[in-house]
Amino acid sequence: MFGIGLYETYSSVVIEALGGTNAALLVAIAIRVLVGVGWYMLFEKAGKKGFTAFLPLYGPYQAFRLVWDDFSFAAIFAATTFIAFVHAIGVDHSIINAFSVVNFLLWWFMALLTSRAYDVSIMLSFIYAGIPWFGALLIGFWPSGHYKGPWSSDPENEQNLTAQERKKRRKKAAKEAKKS
Secondary structure (H helix, E strand, O other): OOOOOHHHHHOOOEEHHHOOEEHHHHHHHHHHHHHHHHHHHHHHHOOOOHHHHHOOOHHHHHHHHHHEOOHHHHHHHHHHHHHHHHHHOOOOOHHHHHHHHHHHHHHHHHHHHHHHHOOOOHHHHHHHHHOHHHHHHHHHOOOOOOOOOOEOOOOOOHHHOOHHHHHHHHHHHHHHHHHO
16 A cells, blocks of 8 residues: 555654654545545445554455455555564564565455456546555545445355356245244
8 A cells, every 4th residue: 555665765754853753654644534534434334444444454454354254365465564664664674674565565456356346447446556545535525435245255145146057045044934
């Protein structure tokens, strides 16, 4: 979400009025807040509590789970988002850089899945992926997007079945309910 090289871009700017604060920290916080506002609206559309979008690890985790129902990748995304934030404010280490790249890739994956989960144009997802602070707000406040549910990689999930298979599954469930 924070992009690769954010610190290198803004590290030379120091704001003396704020006690010598590096501009990279302020830019990283501003990006996180703007993405949080967009996620707030997306969470509300999905029926989740919007304020959780601003929680450090849970917000990214929940945002990923809303578009892809996979615990492990959501947990990796949440952790790497935190690590990418640390990288954006100036901590430089090869492992942190590697996790920032992983976060960058997962961010693009999540943004593209957002078009399916919220039934919005793929072009909005490209904007969301490329310019997170603008794209999250755009998709969050987009009037026609409604939440359809997360994509699932489980082959037995309802969304991966044909209409005939879903009908059979409903009949079988109805029979079992009558027996009980």
